Amino acid sequence: MLRVLIVALLLALGGCASDPPVQISASTWRQVDRDIAAASHNASTQAREHALTAMRRWMELVYVETEAEFIPWFSSYWTRQWLSMKVSWYNLNAADEKNPAVNRLALYLQEQYQERVLEAVAEEIDPGQIMEASTRLYVLHLQHQVPGIGPRHGVPEDQFEQRLKAIPAITLAPGASLYQLLQADPPDRLPAYQALLERIRTTPGGAGDWSTNPGISLVARRTSERLVNDLTASGAASAVSAMVGRVAGLGISLGVAVFTAIAHADERADTETQLRKNLTVAFDEEWRELMRSPERGVLAGVHHLSGQIEGGLGVPFRYQPPR
Structure with missing residues (x-):
């Protein structure tokens, strides 16, 4: 009896080992690929809406922060x-640098912003946080939608896994x-x-890097040019003060300071309006770039x-039974 059972077991095992894999037609694999592509498109849409x-x-x-913090600081008299x-210091230490005040003041203003x-x-x-969250959301949608595609088309689990392993998702080592x-x-x-x-995250010109942004650079240049003109006028007042004596010169210097403060108060509204206009242009440009750039934008991970994945679906697949 025991011998009969052993023989039956061996025959059963032999039969299982020799069973051929389920044949999946090429049209079924194409439909599987189309469903994976559709899942990727849907996941991309969800990630984009979130971003x-x-x-x-x-x-x-x-x-809000620009209006509450930067513009009042920038346009104040004491700033x-x-x-x-700072412009005077830049000019004193300029050496052979061209437009030292403009260039260094632009960098300083960007640091302050x-x-x-x-x-x-x-x-x-x-x-940066939005980029990471959008990429993770794309992956979560794939994890929810893709696993059910194989069973829906009658594809055995091992064959569907082999198909998924043949599709690249990330090319970076x-x-x-x-x-x-x-x-x-x-x-x-x-x-x-x-x-x-x-x-x-480390791509040059990433989020928050305004070093080449034309809006704030224009603000810095216009500001520095006006400050250089103010310094020239202050230099002339100092020369007159030296000629008329200490007491009279002090009065002239104070008078120039008061006049400058009054003039600045009159110009402050125009200064803030121009600053706000220039920064709005810069905001719009930066926002659009962060939304559409495939290298450094908030959807860069999703783009990759x-x-x-969708490019890998264009390669025909044929199941290879394991040896």
Whole structure:
């Protein structure tokens, strides 16, 4: 009896080992690929809607902080006096540099804007955080939608897994397939996913880098030119003071200071209006660039993942049974 059972078991095992894999037609694989592409498109749409809402909130906060902190600081009389002193120092230490006051003052104003506005807003939200959240949302939608595609078309689990492993998701070393991306919980566990986010974060001209932004650079240039003119007038007043004597010269200097303060008060509204106009142009340009740039924008991670996945679907697939 025992011998009969052993023989029957061996025959059953032999039969299982020799069973051929289920044959999936080429048209079924094409439909599977179309469904994966549709899932990627849907995930991209969801990620974009999230990024758009978050970026609108970020821009609102930037406007509020600019109006409350940067513009009053920039247009105040004492800030202008301090900037005048910096222009004098820049010119004294210029050596052979061309337009030293304009260039260095522009950098100083950008640093102040970064500190007074962008860093303050970043305590609640910033484009870097939006980029990471949008990328993660794209992956979560894929993890929810893709696993059910194979069973829906009658594809065995092992064959569907092999298909997912053949689709690249991240090309940065060490690389990751769509299968690995779907299995990662959270996706940050994947070294390739971490490398992708790090590359986006460190791309030159990333979020918050206004070093080449034309709006604030124009503000800095116009301001520095006006300050140089003010310094020239102050230099003439000092020369007159020296000629008429200490007491009279002190009166002239004080008179010039009072006149300058009154004139600045009259010009302050125009200064703030021009500053606000220039910064609005800069805001709009930066916002559009952060929304559409595939290299440094808030959807850069989504662009990379969806581009690789959907591009990989264009390669015909044929199941290879394991040896």
